[in-house]
Amino acid sequence: MKDKGNITGPASIIGLLTLLSRILGYMRDAVIAYIFGAGMHADSFFVAFRVSNLLRRLVGEGALTSSFIPIFTGELRSRTRAEARELVSRVFTLFFVILVILALLGVLFSDTLVWLMAPGFAEVPGKFELTVTLTRLMFPYMVFIGLMAIAMGVLNSMKHFTAPALSPVMFNISVIFSAVALVPLLKEPVYALAAGVLVGGALQFFMQLPYLRKYGMAPRLVMSPAGLSDPAIKKIFLLMGPALLGVGVYQLNIFVTMRFASGLGEGSISYLFYASRLMELPLGVFGVAIATAVLPSLSEYVEKQDFTSFRDSLSFSLRMMNFVMIPATFGLFILSLPIIEVLFMRGEFGGEASAGTAFALYFYALGLVPVASSRILVSVFYSLKDTATPVRVALVCFLFNIVMCFLLIGPLKHGGLALATSLAAALNLGLLVVILKRRFGNLGGMAVLTSAIRNTIASAVMGGLILAVIVTLDWQTLGTALKAVVLFGCVGAGIVIYVVISMAFKSPEVSFLKGIIEEKVGKKGEKKVSNDKSPEP
Numbered sequence: 001m002k003d004k005g006n007i008t009g010p011a012s013i014i015g016l017l018t019l020l021s022r023i024l025g026y027m028r029d030a031v032i033a034y035i036f037g038a039g040m041h042a043d044s045f046f047v048a049f050r051v052s053n054l055l056r057r058l059v060g061e062g063a064l065t066s067s068f069i070p071i072f073t074g075e076l077r078s079r080t081r082a083e084a085r086e087l088v089s090r091v092f093t094l095f096f097v098i099l100v101i102l103a104l105l106g107v108l109f110s111d112t113l114v115w116l117m118a119p120g121f122a123e124v125p126g127k128f129e130l131t132v133t134l135t136r137l138m139f140p141y142m143v144f145i146g147l148m149a150i151a152m153g154v155l156n157s158m159k160h161f162t163a164p165a166l167s168p169v170m171f172n173i174s175v176i177f178s179a180v181a182l183v184p185l186l187k188e189p190v191y192a193l194a195a196g197v198l199v200g201g202a203l204q205f206f207m208q209l210p211y212l213r214k215y216g217m218a219p220r221l222v223m224s225p226a227g228l229s230d231p232a233i234k235k236i237f238l239l240m241g242p243a244l245l246g247v248g249v250y251q252l253n254i255f256v257t258m259r260f261a262s263g264l265g266e267g268s269i270s271y272l273f274y275a276s277r278l279m280e281l282p283l284g285v286f287g288v289a290i291a292t293a294v295l296p297s298l299s300e301y302v303e304k305q306d307f308t309s310f311r312d313s314l315s316f317s318l319r320m321m322n323f324v325m326i327p328a329t330f331g332l333f334i335l336s337l338p339i340i341e342v343l344f345m346r347g348e349f350g351g352e353a354s355a356g357t358a359f360a361l362y363f364y365a366l367g368l369v370p371v372a373s374s375r376i377l378v379s380v381f382y383s384l385k386d387t388a389t390p391v392r393v394a395l396v397c398f399l400f401n402i403v404m405c406f407l408l409i410g411p412l413k414h415g416g417l418a419l420a421t422s423l424a425a426a427l428n429l430g431l432l433v434v435i436l437k438r439r440f441g442n443l444g445g446m447a448v449l450t451s452a453i454r455n456t457i458a459s460a461v462m463g464g465l466i467l468a469v470i471v472t473l474d475w476q477t478l479g480t481a482l483k484a485v486v487l488f489g490c491v492g493a494g495i496v497i498y499v500v501i502s503m504a505f506k507s508p509e510v511s512f513l514k515g516i517i518e519e520k521v522g523k524k525g526e527k528k529v530s531n532d533k534s535p536e537p
Contacts, residue, residue, distance in 0.1 A: 021165075022281045024172035029277055030343055031179045032193065037348025038270035038356065040127050041190045046273040047118045048134035049197065050258060052106065052141055068153035070385055071235050076157060085217050088154055090230050092147065092219035099146040106139040117255055118269070120262030130190070137194040144201035151208035154217050163211040167204040174200030253401050253424065257417045260405050267356060268414040275360035275418065278339060282328035283372055315444030317376050319451045323509040325369045326455040327498045330463035331491070332365035338475060338487045360418045367422025370429040377432040389435060397428040451509065458501035465497060466490045 036042040068091070076084055106113070111132045114121070121128040152164035178196030183189040212218045261268045301310040332339070337358040345354045378390045401424035408416025437445070469490055478486060502510045 021168040021172060024169055024176070025277065026281075026343055028172045028175050028179075029274060030346075031176055033274065033344040033349035033353075034347030035179060035183060036190065037350070038267035038274070038353040039348070040124060040266060041130070042270045042273075043266065043268075044121070044127055044131040044134055045190055045193050046269055047114065047121070047258060047262070048131050048138060048194070050254060051110070051113045051117055051135045052138040052197075068150065068236055069157050070382060071232055072153060072157045075232050081216055086222075087230055087232050088150075088212075088217050089219045090222050090233060091236065092150055093222040094233065095146060095150060096143070096221075099143045103139050103143050106142070107136050110135040110139065117258050118262035119259065120264075124266070130188075134190065134194050137191065138197050141197050141201040144205040148201075148205040148208060150219075151205065151212055155208065155211055155215070158215055158217075160211060160215065163208055167207055170203040170207060171197075171200035174203055252398055253421065256398075256402055256405060257421060260409055260417055261414055264409075264414055267353060271353070271356040271360050271414055272418060274340070274344065274357045275364050278336075278343075278361055279332065279364045279368060282325060282332075282368060311440065311442070311444060314376070314380055315447055318373060318444075318448045319509055321372050321376060322369065322448065322452045322455055323502075323507070325372045326452065327459040327462060327494070329365050329368045330459040331466070331494055332368065333362060334463050334467050334470070335487065335490060336361040336365065338470065338483065338490075342480075342484050342487050356414070359415045363412075363415050363418035363422055365422075366419070367425040370422070370425040374425060374429045374432060377429070377436060380436065381432075390432070393428055393431045393435070396431065397424045400424050400427055451507070454502070454505050454507055458498050458505065458507075461501055462494050462497045466494050469493075 032042065032045070036045070072084075072087070075087060079087070114128065114131045114135055118128075118131065121131055148164075148167060152167075155161070155164055175193060175196035178192045178199065182192035182195060186192055209218065257272065258269060261272055301313065337354065340354045340357050340361065344357070345351065381387065381390050401420050404420035404423050405417055408420050410416070412419060433445075469486075473486060475483070475486075499510060
C-alpha cells in the first residue's frame with residue numbers, strides 16, 4: 001500500500017514523543033500519588049481538573065481539531081499560502097474570544113459544575129469547597145490549550161506532527177516542578193498543582209508559535225467582523241457542531257462515571273483516575289498516534305476521490321492498531337497490580353490504594369482495543385466530513401453506559417464503573433463497523449479479523465508465561481527493588497515472546513515493521529559510508 005509510509009512515519013514520531021510525554025506523565029502522577037495519595041486532596045484535584053478540562057475538550061482539541069483538519073486540508077489545495085494564513089488568523093481570533101468567554105463563565109459557575117459532577121463531595125467537610133476553588137483557579141487553562149488545539153490542527157494539516165506531540169512534555173514538567181517546588185511553600189499544598197496546570201497550558205500553546213511562523217502560518221488578531229465571515233469558517237462550524245456533540249457525549253460518559261464514583265468511598269475517584277492514566281499509555285503512544293497520523297491521509301484521499309487507497313489505509317491502520325493493543329490488553333490485565341505497586345506505592349499511596357487502582361485497571365484494560373479502534377473509525381467519518389454519524393452512535397453508547405453503571409456499581413463498586421466504560425466502548429466499535437460496512441461494503445475486514453485472531457493467540461501465550469513467572473516468584477514476598485526488576489523483565493520478555501510468536505505466524509505486521517527498521521538502518525549506513533568517502537578539505 002503506497003500510503004503506509006505516510007501513516008507509519010508520522011505515527012512513529014507521534015508515538016515516540018508521546019511515549020516521552022507518558023513517561024513524564026507517570027512521573028507526574030507518581031509525584032502526586034506520593035504527596036497526596038488517593039484521599040480527599042487528590043480526589044478534589046482530579047475532579048477540578050476534569051471540570052476545567054470539560055469545556056476545553058468540548059470546544060478545544062476534540063471537536064475543533066477533528067473538524068478543522070479536513071476543511072483546512074482542502075483549503076490548502078485551493079488557496080494561496082497568504083490566503084491560508086489569513087484563514088488561520090481568523091480562526092484563532094474567533095476561538096480566542098469564544099474560549100475567554102467560556103473560561104469566565106466557568107469561573108463564575110464553578111460551584112454548580114462541581115455539584116453536577118461530584119455531589120457526593122458535599123458530604124465530606126471542606127471537600128466540596130476545596131474542589132470549587134481548584135476549579136476556578138484552573139479554568140483559564142482551557143484558553144491556552146484550546147488555542148494550542150488550533151495550532152495542532154494547522155501543523156498536522158501540513159504534515160508536521162513533532163511540535164504538537166512534544167507539547168504535553170512541557171505540561172508534565174510544569175506540574176512536576178510546581179508540585180516539588182511549591183508544595184512546601186503553600187498553606188494549602190494542593191494549590192501547587194493548579195499553578196502547574198496553568199503554566200503548563202501556556203507553555204503548550206506558546207511552543208507552537210515558532211513552528212507556525214516557520215510554515216508561514218503565524219496567527220494575528222483579526223479585528224474586522226467582516227473577516228470572520230470566511231466561508232471556510234462556516235464550514236468548520238457546520239462540521240464542528242455534530243463533532244462537538246460527539247465529544248460532548250464522550251465527556252458526559254466521564255461525567256457520569258465521576259458522579260457515580262463521588263458517592264462511593266473516599267479515594268474511588270482517584271483509583272479511577274490513576275487506572276485510566278495507565279490505560280492511556282498504549283492509547284496515547286500508539287492509538288492516538290495512528291489515529292492522528294491517518295486523518296490527514298484519509299482526508300486527502302477523499303479530496304482526490306481515491307477510495308481504493310482510502311480502504312487500504314483504513315485496513316492497514318486497524319491491523320497495526322490491533323497488533324499493538326491486543327498484547328497491551330493482556331499485559332495490563334495480568335500485570336495491573338505489579339505496575340501500580342512499582343509506579344505509585346510509596347509515600348501517601350499505600351497498599352489499599354494500590355489494590356483499589358488495580359481493580360479498576362482490570363476492567364479498563366478490557367476496553368483498550370475497542371477504544372483505540374473506534375478512534376480510527378471516527379477519523380474515517382471525519383475525513384468524509386460526516387460528524388453526525390459518530391454522534392448518533394455515541395448517544396446510544398452513552399445511554400448504554402448509564403444503564404451499565406446502575407447495574408454494575410452495586411456488585412463491583414468503582415470497578416463496575418470502569419467495566420461499564422469498556423462495555424460502552426465495545427458497543428461503540430461494533431456500531432461504527434456495521435455502519436461503515438453498509439456504506440462502503442468490503443473494508444478489508446477479513447484481513448483485520450485474521451490479524452486479530454493471530455495477535456490474540458500470540459498474546460495469550462505471552463500472558464500465560466508472564467503470569468506463571470509472577471506466581472512462581474510469589475510477587476508479594478519480593479522487595480521493592482526486586483519487584484521493579486521483575487516487572488521490567490516481564491515486560492521486556494513479553495515483548496520478545498510476542499514478536500517471536502508473531503514471526504512464527506508470519507505476521508504481515510511484523511514483516512512490515514522489520515522492513516521499516518531495516519530501511520532506516522540501511523539509510524543510516526549509506527549516510528555513514530557516504531560521509532566516510534567524502535574528500536577531506
